[in-house]
Amino acid sequence: xxxxxxxxxxxxxxxxxxxxxxxxxxxxxxxxxxxxxxxxxxxxxxxxxxxxxxxxxxxxxxxxxxxxxxxxxxxxxxxxxxxxxxxxxxxxxxxxxxxxxxxxxxxxxxxxxxxxxxxxxxxxxxxxxxxxxxxxxxxxxxxxxxxxxxxxxxxxxxxxxxxxxxxxxxxxxxxxxxxxxxxxxxxxxxxxxxxxxxxxxxxxxxxxxxxxxxxxxxxx
Amino acid sequence: xxxxxxxxxxxxxxxxxxxxxxxxxxxxxxxxxxxxxxxxxxxxxxxxxxxxxxxxxxxxxxxxxxxxxxxxxxxxxxxxxxxxxxxxxxxxxxxxxxxxxxxxxxxxxxxxxxxxxxxxxxxxxxxxxxxxxxxxxxxxxxxxxxxxxxxxxxxxxxxxxxxxxxxxxxxxxxxxxxxxxxxxxxxxxxxxxxxxxxxxxxxxxxxxxxxxxxxxxxxx
Numbered sequence: 001x002x003x004x005x006x007x008x009x010x011x012x013x014x015x016x017x018x019x020x021x022x023x024x025x026x027x028x029x030x031x032x033x034x035x036x037x038x039x040x041x042x043x044x045x046x047x048x049x050x051x052x053x054x055x056x057x058x059x060x061x062x063x064x065x066x067x068x069x070x071x072x073x074x075x076x077x078x079x080x081x082x083x084x085x086x087x088x089x090x091x092x093x094x095x096x097x098x099x100x101x102x103x104x105x106x107x108x109x110x111x112x113x114x115x116x117x118x119x120x121x122x123x124x125x126x127x128x129x130x131x132x133x134x135x136x137x138x139x140x141x142x143x144x145x146x147x148x149x150x151x152x153x154x155x156x157x158x159x160x161x162x163x164x165x166x167x168x169x170x171x172x173x174x175x176x177x178x179x180x181x182x183x184x185x186x187x188x189x190x191x192x193x194x195x196x197x198x199x200x201x202x203x204x205x206x207x208x209x210x211x212x213x214x215x216x217x218x219x220x
Numbered sequence: 221x222x223x224x225x226x227x228x229x230x231x232x233x234x235x236x237x238x239x240x241x242x243x244x245x246x247x248x249x250x251x252x253x254x255x256x257x258x259x260x261x262x263x264x265x266x267x268x269x270x271x272x273x274x275x276x277x278x279x280x281x282x283x284x285x286x287x288x289x290x291x292x293x294x295x296x297x298x299x300x301x302x303x304x305x306x307x308x309x310x311x312x313x314x315x316x317x318x319x320x321x322x323x324x325x326x327x328x329x330x331x332x333x334x335x336x337x338x339x340x341x342x343x344x345x346x347x348x349x350x351x352x353x354x355x356x357x358x359x360x361x362x363x364x365x366x367x368x369x370x371x372x373x374x375x376x377x378x379x380x381x382x383x384x385x386x387x388x389x390x391x392x393x394x395x396x397x398x399x400x401x402x403x404x405x406x407x408x409x410x411x412x413x414x415x416x417x418x419x420x421x422x423x424x425x426x427x428x429x430x431x432x433x434x435x436x437x438x439x440x
Contacts, residue, residue: 040363142362143260
């Protein structure tokens with residue numbers, strides 16, 4: 001069996017579980033957001049800021065994927081939302097079967113929004129459907145403005161490209177317009193948001209987009 | 221065939237090519253350094269600073285691994301060293317067979333040091349031996365001080381842990397001592413270097429370590 005055939009089979013098993021999850025989340029009206037980025041781009045910090053703004057109006061929950069440690073789930077539980085950690089023990093991405101198994105461990109009470117924070121990796125998580133409504137890619141300004149073209153898969157597939165840590169723009173070389181042009185070339189649908197969890201810039205706009213999408217899903 | 225069995229077989233094919241490379245590099249006295257980090261941690265920038273300091277005394281060459289674009293190889297060629305790009309087209313790490321195939325494309329004139337800059341990914345490249353003398357992990361201070369325990373595989377295997385972009389320390393929360401403690405817990409051998417390619421801090425120390433290792437290899 002070639003590596004391509006093996007990958008195809010693993011993806012097909014993943015896709016069956018993803019379809020199961022998608023049906024389940026449609027019935028419960030849960031908006032599911034799959035967050036993908038390099039390690040340390042600020043996914044968890046963005047979620048902390050999101051919880052602070054939205055937990056009063058929506059039931060939020062999170063699944064955190066990491067190679068090791070429970071640290072990220074603990075950070076979100078401290079914010080008062082149910083958060084579970086999937087420790088992949090070496091695997092470089094979350095798989096829909098892991099998410100399904102985690103959800104089957106107990107009742108989550110059908111959250112309005114489920115955030116799935118993937119393993120820190122711009123490559124492997126891109127190909128794995130987790131039954132989400134959309135993918136979000138987070139790119140911090142410290143990572144450099146050449147990344148969309150270097151990692152085209154995720155920027156082509158993400159509905160929102162979040163540029164994070166814009167409070168650091170004065171201290172790094174990062175051309176926002178260059179990134180915008182690359183993202184547009186890869187996806188005509190993608191929204192680009194400039195955010196700083198530290199100053200709060202852009203976070204309201206991010207929350208408004210989520211709010212709009214969850215209301216839209218409930219109406220269907 | 222389970223995923224574990226498949227991974228084992230792929231690794232074994234990789235390891236045969238890695239052994240071939242290791243023998244070849246021993247005969248030529250080439251020091252081979254496998255650089256691994258998240259996207260945007262500053263591997264290419266560190267190499268640019270290294271070339272500026274070392275190219276007068278040593279024959280240097282580089283292999284650049286990326287999902288897409290020739291950009292990094294072009295950056296190093298502009299510094300005047302032979303640099304070849306392996307575009308993996310989706311694969312999340314370099315494989316020893318790709319490196320072997322690249323070297324067989326033509327004569328490189330046996331460099332003293334060959335830098336292999338892996339695909340930006342803290343996970344997958346960790347398991348693939350490329351025939352290198354040692355692995356280097358690069359972690360920028362903007363990625364957060366929890367990363368060694370979150371990505372223990374690479375920090376346990378790297379001989380040098382480079383903390384990069386230390387010029388940004390005043391603007392981010394990053395506890396160097398916490399990182400040092402995690403790295404020590406994962407590897408008793410690892411050297412921790414604090415660097416800034418922008419200010420030059422720590423780069424001489426990095427070059428001195430490389431210089432020491434290349435002389436040691438030539439003596440054997």
